[in-house]
Amino acid sequence: MQLMPDDMQKFFSPRSIAFVGVSRSAGRFGGLSFLTRYQESGYAGGLYPINPKADHILGIKAWPDLGALPETPDLAMVAVAADKVPEVVIACARRGIHHVHLLTSGFDELGSEQGNLLEARLVAVCQEHAVRLIGPNCMGPYRPASRLTAWGAIPGLPGPLGIISQSGGMTQRLTEYAASLGLGVEKAVSVGNGSVLDALDFLEAFGQDPAVRVIGMYLESVSDGRRLMELAGRIGRTKPIVVIKGGQSEVGARTAASHTGAMAGRRAVWDAVMRQAKMIAVETMDEWLDALMIFAHIPTPCTQSVFIIGGGGGSSVIYGDTCAREGLQVPPLAPGTMQSLRQITPEAGSIAGNPLDHWLVFSDAPHLARLVDLAEQDPGISLILVDRLIPRKAFHGQDDSDNTADTIARLQQRQGTKPIIFVVDSEGGDADLAARGAAVRALYGTAGYAVFPGIVRAARAIKRHCRYFEKRSRKIQ
Amino acid sequence: MQLMPDDMQKFFSPRSIAFVGVSRSAGRFGGLSFLTRYQESGYAGGLYPINPKADHILGIKAWPDLGALPETPDLAMVAVAADKVPEVVIACARRGIHHVHLLTSGFDELGSEQGNLLEARLVAVCQEHAVRLIGPNCMGPYRPASRLTAWGAIPGLPGPLGIISQSGGMTQRLTEYAASLGLGVEKAVSVGNGSVLDALDFLEAFGQDPAVRVIGMYLESVSDGRRLMELAGRIGRTKPIVVIKGGQSEVGARTAASHTGAMAGRRAVWDAVMRQAKMIAVETMDEWLDALMIFAHIPTPCTQSVFIIGGGGGSSVIYGDTCAREGLQVPPLAPGTMQSLRQITPEAGSIAGNPLDHWLVFSDAPHLARLVDLAEQDPGISLILVDRLIPRKAFHGQDDSDNTADTIARLQQRQGTKPIIFVVDSEGGDADLAARGAAVRALYGTAGYAVFPGIVRAARAIKRHCRYFEKRSRKIQ
Numbered sequence: 001m002q003l004m005p006d007d008m009q010k011f012f013s014p015r016s017i018a019f020v021g022v023s024r025s026a027g028r029f030g031g032l033s034f035l036t037r038y039q040e041s042g043y044a045g046g047l048y049p050i051n052p053k054a055d056h057i058l059g060i061k062a063w064p065d066l067g068a069l070p071e072t073p074d075l076a077m078v079a080v081a082a083d084k085v086p087e088v089v090i091a092c093a094r095r096g097i098h099h100v101h102l103l104t105s106g107f108d109e110l111g112s113e114q115g116n117l118l119e120a121r122l123v124a125v126c127q128e129h130a131v132r133l134i135g136p137n138c139m140g141p142y143r144p145a146s147r148l149t150a151w152g153a154i155p156g157l158p159g160p161l162g163i164i165s166q167s168g169g170m171t172q173r174l175t176e177y178a179a180s181l182g183l184g185v186e187k188a189v190s191v192g193n194g195s196v197l198d199a200l201d202f203l204e205a206f207g208q209d210p211a212v213r214v215i216g217m218y219l220e221s222v223s224d225g226r227r228l229m230e231l232a233g234r235i236g237r238t239k240p241i242v243v244i245k246g247g248q249s250e251v252g253a254r255t256a257a258s259h260t261g262a263m264a265g266r267r268a269v270w271d272a273v274m275r276q277a278k279m280i281a282v283e284t285m286d287e288w289l290d291a292l293m294i295f296a297h298i299p300t301p302c303t304q305s306v307f308i309i310g311g312g313g314g315s316s317v318i319y320g321d322t323c324a325r326e327g328l329q330v331p332p333l334a335p336g337t338m339q340s341l342r343q344i345t346p347e348a349g350s351i352a353g354n355p356l357d358h359w360l361v362f363s364d365a366p367h368l369a370r371l372v373d374l375a376e377q378d379p380g381i382s383l384i385l386v387d388r389l390i391p392r393k394a395f396h397g398q399d400d401s402d403n404t405a406d407t408i409a410r411l412q413q414r415q416g417t418k419p420i421i422f423v424v425d426s427e428g429g430d431a432d433l434a435a436r437g438a439a440v441r442a443l444y445g446t447a448g449y450a451v452f453p454g455i456v457r458a459a460r461a462i463k464r465h466c467r468y469f470e471k472r473s474r475k476i477q
Numbered sequence: 478m479q480l481m482p483d484d485m486q487k488f489f490s491p492r493s494i495a496f497v498g499v500s501r502s503a504g505r506f507g508g509l510s511f512l513t514r515y516q517e518s519g520y521a522g523g524l525y526p527i528n529p530k531a532d533h534i535l536g537i538k539a540w541p542d543l544g545a546l547p548e549t550p551d552l553a554m555v556a557v558a559a560d561k562v563p564e565v566v567i568a569c570a571r572r573g574i575h576h577v578h579l580l581t582s583g584f585d586e587l588g589s590e591q592g593n594l595l596e597a598r599l600v601a602v603c604q605e606h607a608v609r610l611i612g613p614n615c616m617g618p619y620r621p622a623s624r625l626t627a628w629g630a631i632p633g634l635p636g637p638l639g640i641i642s643q644s645g646g647m648t649q650r651l652t653e654y655a656a657s658l659g660l661g662v663e664k665a666v667s668v669g670n671g672s673v674l675d676a677l678d679f680l681e682a683f684g685q686d687p688a689v690r691v692i693g694m695y696l697e698s699v700s701d702g703r704r705l706m707e708l709a710g711r712i713g714r715t716k717p718i719v720v721i722k723g724g725q726s727e728v729g730a731r732t733a734a735s736h737t738g739a740m741a742g743r744r745a746v747w748d749a750v751m752r753q754a755k756m757i758a759v760e761t762m763d764e765w766l767d768a769l770m771i772f773a774h775i776p777t778p779c780t781q782s783v784f785i786i787g788g789g790g791g792s793s794v795i796y797g798d799t800c801a802r803e804g805l806q807v808p809p810l811a812p813g814t815m816q817s818l819r820q821i822t823p824e825a826g827s828i829a830g831n832p833l834d835h836w837l838v839f840s841d842a843p844h845l846a847r848l849v850d851l852a853e854q855d856p857g858i859s860l861i862l863v864d865r866l867i868p869r870k871a872f873h874g875q876d877d878s879d880n881t882a883d884t885i886a887r888l889q890q891r892q893g894t895k896p897i898i899f900v901v902d903s904e905g906g907d908a909d910l911a912a913r914g915a916a917v918r919a920l921y922g923t924a925g926y927a928v929f930p931g932i933v934r935a936a937r938a939i940k941r942h943c944r945y946f947e948k949r950s951r952k953i954q
Contacts, residue, residue: 046735082825106825137826167791180906218791243486246794249801251831254809258828259790283802284933285795286904313736314695317723318762324726325760332731343532348559348583349614349736354728370642425762427904429657429919434903435912443905453904 001197003205007132010099012143012187014074016046018066018097020088021079021104022057030103031079032057037150044147048073051177053201057291068093075099077140082106082118085136086125093129100126102135108193108261109137119195119261126196137260138192139168142175144185151190159184160296162212164202166191166220166260167246170285174216177289180438182446183296186211193260198223200231207235214295215241216288217279220256232277240295240468241279244288245270278471280411280464285440290452290461297450298419301469302383307327307375310357313361316355319387320454326459328466337378344370354381362389365406369414376416385458388444391435404440408447422451423458478674480682484609487576489620489664491551493523495543495574496582497565498556499534508556508581509534512846514627521624525550543572554617557675559583559595562613564603570606579612585670586614596672596738603673605705614737615669616645619652621662628667636661637773639689641679643668643697643737644723647762653694654766657915660773663688670738670869678685679706684712692718693765693771695754697733702750709754717754717772717945721765722747722864755948767929767938774927777898778946780859781906781939782806785832788839793832796864796932803936805943807831814855820849829856839866842883846891853893861897861910862935865921867914881917885924899928900935 003011017038017408024032031049036373037060038047049057052064063069066076076092078085082104092100106117119136126133135142141148144156156180165171167450168190175185187209189202199219206212215235220445222228247256248270274281282288299352308319308326324331333341335355341352344367351357360367368386375381388404411420421442444451452458480488494515512526526534529541540546543553543620553574555856557565569577584596595611603610618625621633634656642648645667652662652795664686666679676696683689692712694811699705707787709718713934725732725747751758757772758763783805787797800807810818810831818829821844828834836842842849845878852858865881888897903914914930921928929935 020508021922103826156708165791167794169789170791170795173789173792175662176907177905180910182906215597220791220794244795245849245942246791246798249798251801251807252794252798255794255797255828255830255834258830259760259794259834261863282798284931285792286931311733312644312646314642314647314697314723315650316764317697317732317736318647318721318728320732321723321726321729322761330728347583347587351732353732353735354731357736358734377620426913428654429915429922429928430653431912431915431919433657435908438904438906438908451479451906454761456763456764460549 001132001201003132003197003201007099008205008209009052010074011101011134011141011150011189013146014045014148016048016071016073018048018050018069018073018076018077020044020050020066020076020092022049022051026448031300032076034077034079034103034150035060035244041147041149041155046071046073063464066097069095072096074459075101079103082136085118086121089122089125089131089133090129093131098131100131100133100135101140103138103140103393104135105137105192107136107260108195111258111261119193123195131196133196134189135192135326136195139171139190142171142185142188142190144461148320157182157184159186160213161185161188161292162206162209162215162361163188164191164206164215165189165197165216165218166199168192171440173285174289178292179418181293181441182197182448183293194223200224200227203231203235203241207239213239213299214292216292217240217241217243218246218288220246220260221242222273230275232279237277237472239470240292242282242288242291242295243274243279243284244284275410278328280468282464286457287460291464293445294450294461294465295468297448299464302419302466304466305331305380305382306385306462307333307378307381308385308387309361309371309381309387310355311357311359313351313357316351316357320355322455323385323459326456328459329467331380334378334380337374340374361386363403365410368407369410372416372420373414374420376414382418383417383462385462386420386422386457388422388424388440390424390426390433402436402440404443408443412447420449421462422449423453423455424451425454427453478609478678480609480674482680485682485686487551487729488578488611488618488666489625490623491522491576491625492552493525495525495527495546495550495553496556497527497553497569498545499526499528508742510829511538511554511556511580518624518632520624523548523550535748537616543568543574545658546572550768552578554578554580556580559613561599562595566599566602566608566610567606570608575608575716577608577610577612578617579610580590580615580617581612581947582614582669585615585672586736588738591599596670600672603795608673608849611666612669613672616648616667619648619662619665619667627675634659636663637688637690638662638665638769639683639686639692640665640694641668641676641683641692642666642695642803643671643676644695645669647695650762651766655769658927658928660770673754675748677701677704678717680708680712684716690716690776691769692716694718694720694768695723695765696720697723697737698752700802706750706754713755719759719765719772720751721754721762723758724922755946759941763934764937766936768941770922771898771927771938771942772945774925775942778950779943781810781895781943782857782859783862783915783939784855784858784860785864786838786845786848787863788834788836788866789833790828790834792864793828795836799932800936804940808841808857811855811857814851817851838863840880842880842887843903845884849888849893849897850891853895859895860916860939861895862939863897863899864932865899865901865917867903867910867917869902872896879913879917881920885920889924897926898939899926900930900932901928
């Protein structure tokens, strides 16, 4: 089903929302928790809880039924019991509400005849009454700029991402993770079983949405492989589409069937679709986030010749090995660069070269800026990768002051064009170190740098970035 | 060269240490920083700084030369300029000190004729004067139980690991990371250029050391491939040996040559050595730590049939896919287990099965303990993997109380024998979440559970564990 600008407006920027299925007592989840979050997030539109037994819910005036409402809400959020859903959808349509987010689960994903029948009836009702429905069994729409952030990071951060997902949980984790690193979302949607509007409908809409620059999808099933290929082939030419496919293994497929009723395709079939459609396939939550981040922060092509700046001989060796294993180039530097580098790098205990091993990188922001300037002038280098060790006692003695803000300020005063990427790792069990690592990542991310918690993840994301633009340029030629 | 118990005693449990090359002024690194750390760490033996121009250094009485010392120290730590090293080593031998840790760099690793000549002279001097030397260009010995923790995590944690490394920095990071998760080190040694005593000498010694249960090595070069195969074949039968080989790529090999003067072998040659020697090969710092952790915490074989416990449909799908991709089994549960599971798992919004998707797992310690009990009785399951989401606002509302301590207490009251492994991820840019994640990992790690910051890392470590014991049992048969 094609979504028109008016549909997108009503789903993602509704002027008012009715909540059907809001109990008075606080539960762990459901309509009430969504209502609570809309209040908290600062959503400025009208909130209309429907409950015939309450005057007020959470201090908001409640209405006995949809017919009693003083205006027609743009959107209804439905969380009633599954067997009540068809009649509520009909009531929405009668009140003029044709955009519904259905949270309720208990349909196809149960794998029971009853569930299947109920979902078929729901689809028929929506068709008959021209209701555009997101769901069932899903978290629905999310848009930080509209304060429509009932799930995911709160209050949410607007940004370039468009996320389409068959898992609310995965998308919550992704949006939260991205926001913590300064990477925001324009629109996200969790489509659940996707029985009326499915992931491809939103892919088509996001393709036409100028505010969505990078698209991320989590799919468990695809209703129409041909349409996916057609859409992805067209949209992927201007917007990277990063896809994680759940249910590629037998156990994953079994679980996906219980999760969203998906008949997950075989891996080989999916791989063929991905190859033809030229989407960017990833396999884990981390890779999904990493790829979205690098495309969001580095929108232009760059070749894969990396200058690795860090400290520690062993780290430099492993960083070089890792980049090579992931398919990147770590070329020797130009003679002029080496000459300058040798002048500012001690002979013993450091290594002037690529990778560069010099502890001063961690503690001396002007020095790091000088190194970046050298890389900028080296014609063999297209990208700068900085291993940014968190100050810690074992390496730095008592001096654990952090120079990240100074580093960012100096780098941003420069005129360079080559992307700079940071690696900041801190995933052990030291709470203080972990907090400092996260804070440093947040600073780099918020300043617009792609930042990763480990070299493997950074190298893999860089490789994906290069490959996407290579393919795209081949396609255009 | 074979290291005798007396050699190991003098290197790792010295009664006293002379420091040659300790300036009075504080520098960033060198003999003085080591002396400082030995003071801080609570090392109880004698500390003898040698400096003809000072009465006291850091409040410790200084001595004009080695000859003036009131006793013969077990160990000398030498940090003088490279060209002065041979004469200092001779002076050590004349004073009766035959165990030396040489920090100084500026030898083979420079790649210059002068460096090579100096290293050859050093080797000759050590042979002539029967000096057992660790170095040059290295951080030397480390043993928390002796408070010999001048580098690495301070004050350091004793434990089952034996670490042998050609990179001080890698080993520092490893020991710090391990200690933060409650995993300690019996002995570690950074051998640098390894010109007199090399990594294989310590491998042989650790093989005979009953306190070392799991061995980790970071190698850039191997002096004697045949000896490595012989030692690893023998020692690997009773102790897992986890090896990370630096310099497998061209760029890594180039850097290794500048780092430790290593002529790193080609990858194919190394792979052949690894296959024959049946060591456990890893490729990154993270995999190194993860493998050491799983072998330290799970010393007995278990088959690779995993029960995945967590919450979130999408997460469950991806966890299942990931385990399958890494070669693990995630089998359907036995009918009896399923029957019990269905009684305690809601039909809508959760999935009773393997993986199990039920949010209660995160917040309800008794519930988690019940699930583990069910898995304990299921004959098809050998290992339990728990995805332990950190409480966060997007999922849990305001309730962010942590139940880790309660969970551990309940699990430890049980009589089960199947290993339980935790995944706790929190590597974004939210400092509070990162700190809580690290604290939870530390709690599980300290309680003796293998804990990983992501599912891919957990699955890969489990697979390595299974494969090692499979190979070992085939070998014994």
